[in-house]
Amino acid sequence: MKNIELKKRQLRKNSKKALPITALLLLTLPVVAEQSVFELRIKDHLFLPSVLYVPAGEKVKLLVLNQDPSPEEFESFSLNREKVILGKGKATLFVGPLQPGKYEFFGEYNPDSAQGVLIALPEAEWLQHKANHAY
Amino acid sequence: MKLYSKKAVVKALCFVCLCSSMQALADGRVVDKVYHPYVQPLEREFEYRYFYQRQADHPDNNTMGQKLGYGFSVAERAALEIYVIADRISPEDYKLTGYELELRWMLTEQGQYSADWGMLFELERQNNQDNYEFTTGLLMEKEFGPTSLTLNALAVYEWGQTLDAEWEGEFRAQYRYRWLPAVQPAIELYAGENYKGAGPSLMGVHKFDKQEQLKWELAVIVAIDNDTVDRTLRFALEYEF
Known part of the structure; x- marks a missing residue:
């Protein structure tokens, strides 16, 4: 039970760290449109x-x-x-x-x-x- | 008619926040040129840069630096520039302090993607001290109608006789209104070791003749925290031919 709670906490912590990285990746995505x-x-x-x-x-x-x-x-x-x-x-x-x-x-x-x-x-x-x- | 999306503005702001939140540590001069990610074939230029810092009770008071460079494109998307650097750090006199080699690399064509990208590589050698500084990082520019946002996120590695070998981070931003070719007001932001400043700047370009033009930039950057020297003046001239 304790282990599951710890894992959840770790996941929450990691998802916060991932936010700025996701923002950077979104920015680098090329906008694909027919030109x-x-x-x-x-x-x-x-x-x-x-x-x-x-x-x-x-x-x-x-x-x-x-x-x-x-x-x-x-x-x-x-x-x-x-x-x-x-x-x-x-x-x-x-x-x-x-x-x-x-x-x-x-x-x-x-x-x-x-x-x-x-x-x-x-x-x-x-x-x-x-x-x-x-x- | 919607010409640029709110989503793109939000993405750019996210990038600014991301870079600002990075640990910013740099021993060298933080206020310098905000690099654009573009290179032209057959580009040739002489460049002069000047900066001056002022705050009576600050260790960086009365510091003055000058850089003289010659640059040229070496490929369709890459340009090299060589600089001679002179500094005056009070109470010492003005002296030649080092040399720098710079490579700019244009990664994407202007306007091809949602933002334009380039890379910067710099190697600086400090005279007589056998100290070196290697800088690399991403250059980004994005158009929002008649304005342009330029961001430089740089990593600096220093080593040498009188320096502890260490990695540092630097961030520069410029938001420019392309009003007239000769007059383009902007706001600039800088973050580095013991330096966080922002302020207004003005830049422009004057064409003399075919392929001959003079670009100029002037900025006054003021401290936005207590560690930073109160006022920094930055001036640059580029003669392209």
Whole structure:
């Protein structure tokens, strides 16, 4: 009887210790969700397309392909992203979930020519945009 | 529209509480840079850091330290930095006290998971005393709309001629509002051996030309317990090119 009580006490004590560890593990768990992928190309120091529409309110994946031989850096303060893409290389950026609106970006190596804007559309507008551009 | 969940905020706060509850023991300087877990390929920089402590009746009164470093990326996700360290510990004069080698390693892509992760490895040698300090730990950053929470949970191992070999813990946190590129206010928190402090900070970035920018940080950290020196001033400049 005494042993059972001791075991219970030990279990209660250990479960208290496990709480912060569980909290840490929860934090490290990746959030798995299906993400839409959008392609952005860099050619002749220009972003193509220079206007990119994405859905607001969800995380999106930007696949940036640098077709120039020189490196370029995708930079945007409003998106809180900066990423160097080596010449003839590619990089993946994860942005969002975004509020509906415009988010400007530029190429730090060629800021005068490499400029673009990402437009996050609310759900209804995004569905309309998709329908208009379906092929 | 819900853009970041309450659950994520709770998880981040749990991590802060977990790290704060760890035994914090460190002989060295606790107030220093709060590291972000990001590395860029082709990154090159010169860095200057300064700190000053003040409290008339405290043993650390009038302590001043400076660090000068040169850093560069060695791989797509790893960067090395080498520092020269100079300290003034009253009543002694200013002198070159050591060297440090630092490696930052970006573990996850920014925004890929619910939080971004990196690791830090530092090896410091104290001049003339044959003392060493090895620091390693996790760097974490999480976005909450226009704000970012950055946490550093570090373990420090010290050994040498005039030091008892021991493991210690350090914790740094920064909650930053990304207001304008040049002006980003933040709150910082530090915990280590005989040090628990928090205070406001201000940082920003100024671009000069293609690939050239100057980052700056200024913080005033005040004691939140009796053992801690009253006021610590922290300043840093980074010239990236």
